[in-house]
Amino acid sequence: MIDSRVPEWFAKGTIPGAVNVPFTTLEPTNPYRDEILKALGGVKTATGWDFGAALDLAMFCNGPWCDQSPRAIRNLTEAGYPPEKLRYYRGGMQLWLLLGLSVQTP
């Protein structure tokens, strides 16, 4: 479960068990992105990335209107992350809070 918002928002409260990986760190412009892809289970090969053993991810951000998770997902799939390993909770924090579900402040 990945909270793709920036750390400031993550600190204000998130879905319990979520892990903060800001969408900005998954942009191709981030020179350290490879480290994250490696941590997610990707293996760098001669031609690109092998995500055969990569983690299944569920992403969310602020709400249905929020572009951060879609951007993160787009960047991951462009890097070769298999789409079937990616899930998107579109409701995000907004609907989560609206439903009165519990929130964890890290």
Added chain:
Amino acid sequence: MIRIALAATAFLGATLALVLLLPGAGPKLPEEAAVTRADSLLSQPNAAPARLPLAVAPARPNLPQPSPAPRVAAPAPAVLLTDNSSLRDMTNGVLGELGLQPATSEVPQMRDMTANALANIGRVRPSASQPQPQPEKLQALIAQALKQGQSDSYIDALLNEAASRGEVTVPKALVTPEGRVDTATLLANIVASATAATQGKAPGDLAKGQPVGGKGVEVRMVTQADGSSVQYQFYTVGVGDSLGAIAVKFYGDVAKFNMIFEANRTILSSPDKIRVGQRLVIPRA
């Protein structure tokens, strides 16, 4: 008939008089309402400045006296300008709050964010990013301490503490029989290398001049079966010695510890496994 003509003349005269007295209002009768409204506002420009631009704008071309128009229009650009600047400030503020700084500081921030993200992932998936002690860390530790101008004993304590916690890996040649880090040799080597780098000398030059001798050193002539004699050097390991330190003692170069290690493979399983009192063969350089 005359009455009618007189009445018409009087009417015309009155109309002309009105037209002449109100030159601005006369020719544009259809827009009279707008103009009069604008006029009334213009007559008291200080009373309602905020509403002026809206009310005056359509009527301005019809006004015969252009002088009030610039005075009224003047505040408008000023308002826009301040708006512009505050918008820029606000945008920057929002970007700052979102953690998106202008391009100059983006890379270090990215590094921090990436490091945080990695730490977060690692918490969930410990096998993914097991923190492994890295040789750079030892270098960084030493470099930092040296930059701070710390004393040798401080660096010694620092390195030993870090090594005992398993945070750094230490070259095997620099482990003493007590299981400590031979910081003296480490630092001497750094100093020698630094001197070599700055003055173009070989790293060994510093120590080579020192006479090999003193405690623990013994030199033996061994006569071989064919009658020729070969000189062997031995060294008895003392407290606080490391293989690197011994290499410096005899060869003036830490890197040559491997020669000693290879010559003593029979009694040493690993370069860091030397014991006090061991008698090591020192091959000739």
